[in-house]
Amino acid sequence: MDLVAPVVVEPLRRRRCAECRRGPLERMIVEFNRIVCLDCADLGHLVFLRRGDTALTRRAREGSALWAVVVRHNRRRTRYERQGLLVEEAALVRAEAACLADAEARARRRARDTARRAERDVAITAALEAEILRLYPGCPAERASAIAAHASAKGSGRVGRTAAGRALDRDAVRAAVRAAVRHVDTDYDTLLMTGLPRHQARASVAPAIETVLRSWRAG
Known part of the structure; x- marks a missing residue:
């Protein structure tokens, strides 16, 4: 079965949740044309992992039973761009530990690839x-x-x-x-x-x- 990750938006304007009325929201999802905060969307327990570390992102995503993609609209390029992921905190802790354990090996591999x-x-x-x-x-x-x-x-x-x-x-x-x-x-x-x-x-x-x-x- 193909997995479809929820998409979370970092809004450019001040927004309020249509269910709990809380706001302004740092991140939100859109359900049936309604703005919903992460807590009301049952995603509030996830932690944000900013893009940039490919190995950490991959491991955290693979180890998280529930995760979501975080995007923000780029007005100049008129498109949504990925900012990172929301993952389970325990999965992120395990991913960080795994990356620390093999950091030296990955650094050597990057050096070989660069050469x-x-x-x-x-x-x-x-x-x-x-x-x-x-x-x-x-x-x-x-x-x-x-x-x-x-x-x-x-x-x-x-x-x-x-x-x-x-x-x-x-x-x-x-x-x-x-x-x-x-x-x-x-x-x-x-x-x-x-x-x-x-x-x-x-x-x-x-x-x-x-x-x-x-x-x-x-x-």
Whole structure:
């Protein structure tokens, strides 16, 4: 049987319970379009566990017979975002003890994972740099290194972190090099700052970009 956890809301405005009239409420649930406090909803005995510690959250949730998800509305992003969980206090105590017992082992595992990710990131950047120099043998080595590092920066979402970039797709690599030349070797950024629309600015600097790329391709 699939479990459906209750959803508890941290209200942005002052609210009162429709049953006991208590308020303002720090947390509440909505039942049949009515605001109900946690005590009236039989959730008042649960304790709040803020999000952030994945292992502690997982263990507390698994050890709690009753738990609820706590959310708050983000007006800027127009969505509800998770803040943490409400769990049984005894389950949280057991989870904290378990996390303390294997904290050292988990720290070592995180360190190994971090090292592996760092090695993979270095390999991605090095492969991209080599492909840039293969396609553009006249590109200065320091520029190829800078372009590869920028395009493959972790978490950037840039070309080097896409599937095409990691596969060294020729069009993806060329797009990264073209973007670098546009920003570094032309007055493209200055044109944007004058208020020129992006497509017009790109058209204006296109000949200068081709001149640089032609020289790099020729070696």
